[in-house]
Amino acid sequence: MNKECIYISGNLSAYSDNELPEEKYREIKKHLETCTECKVILNELEKTGATIKTAFSCDDADIDFSGIWEKIESNTDFRPSLWQRIIRFRCKPVVWMPAVFAGAAACLLICFMPNFHAGPDSRTPMQASRVESVYSSTGQVMVMQTAKSGNPLIWILPGADKEAG
Amino acid sequence: MKRAFILTPLIILYIGLVFIKSAGAGQTSILHVNIEIIKAHRDSAVVDPQLKGLIKELGPILNFSGFSLIKKSKTALKVNDKTRLILSHDRHVELKFLEFDDYKARLSLRILEKKKETFKTVLLLIDNGSALIGGPPHEGGTLLLRIKAKFE
Numbered sequence: 001m002n003k004e005c006i007y008i009s010g011n012l013s014a015y016s017d018n019e020l021p022e023e024k025y026r027e028i029k030k031h032l033e034t035c036t037e038c039k040v041i042l043n044e045l046e047k048t049g050a051t052i053k054t055a056f057s058c059d060d061a062d063i064d065f066s067g068i069w070e071k072i073e074s075n076t077d078f079r080p081s082l083w084q085r086i087i088r089f090r091c092k093p094v095v096w097m098p099a100v101f102a103g104a105a106a107c108l109l110i111c112f113m114p115n116f117h118a119g120p121d122s123r124t125p126m127q128a129s130r131v132e133s134v135y136s137s138t139g140q141v142m143v144m145q146t147a148k149s150g151n152p153l154i155w156i157l158p159g160a161d162k163e164a165g
Numbered sequence: 166m167k168r169a170f171i172l173t174p175l176i177i178l179y180i181g182l183v184f185i186k187s188a189g190a191g192q193t194s195i196l197h198v199n200i201e202i203i204k205a206h207r208d209s210a211v212v213d214p215q216l217k218g219l220i221k222e223l224g225p226i227l228n229f230s231g232f233s234l235i236k237k238s239k240t241a242l243k244v245n246d247k248t249r250l251i252l253s254h255d256r257h258v259e260l261k262f263l264e265f266d267d268y269k270a271r272l273s274l275r276i277l278e279k280k281k282e283t284f285k286t287v288l289l290l291i292d293n294g295s296a297l298i299g300g301p302p303h304e305g306g307t308l309l310l311r312i313k314a315k316f317e
Contacts, residue, residue, distance in 0.1 A: 146223065148221045
């Protein structure tokens with residue numbers, strides 16, 4: 001098939017339907033007299049056209065097109081399936097960014113949540129034990145803190161020279 | 166809308182964890198108390214191996230050089246439970262676990278001499294915390310009482 005045949009074959013359908021200008025029509029007709037390949041293509045086109053015409057040769061007035069689209073819509077579910085929706089959801093990176101940030105924020109909150117990963121000793125707001133109240137019959141008591149750990153130290157000063165025990 | 170869909174379960178999870186933790190915090194009901202009766206002195210450098218830490222704690226303040234353990238007692242107390250420990254023939258210590266609140270145990274300590282109260286204090290003890298009470302002279306030294314608390 002040469003270049004002319006390619007050009008002619010592209011216009012054969014219009015030639016068959018008499019839709020070409022006269023000059024072009026004559027040019028193709030002249031080509032078809034000598035080219036068997038293009039003639040075969042033309043014959044095929046004409047056969048196909050005839051088949052379609054036969055198929056639609058019924059009376060148009062017998063067909064009721066009213067409400068046909070509504071019927072199609074009611075019988076067809078155009079919504080994407082669950083699987084398609086999952087795939088679409090997964091393929092959208094913009095959805096995952098807030099999820100990643102939210103997850104990271106939640107992890108940070110959980111990790112730095114007061115007293116999350118430690119025992120009850122570290123949960124206390126008080127860092128050391130304290131003395132709430134103290135009374136001594138001698139009337140002389142000192143409340144101090146130990147040097148290293150800062151634990152309370154209550155020192156009873158004896159009122160009289162009296163030995164304990 | 167999608168953000169809310171993702172964030173809502175995470176927020177619920179966080180709130181749930183906070184509630185679980187705060188609920189767990191109030192579960193301490195038993196207080197283990199370790200009481201040590203110690204004699205501190207300045208004329209000797211002998212330190213009981215169990216009391217080595219006391220040199221650093223009390224040395225700089227009270228200039229003690231030796232510590233010996235006279236008596237040691239362990240007890241487990243529930244709220245409002247009392248326990249007694251004899252210090253000498255006419256003197257004893259009475260401990261009462263008053264309450265547990267805000268991660269600290271409130272412990273009442275009384276020293277009774279011939280059934281008469283001579284000393285009383287209320288201690289707020291943290292978990293693994295301790296307090297020292299001392300001062301009365303005893304056999305050429307000074308009597309010390311160390312109270313250690315552990316929560317369960």
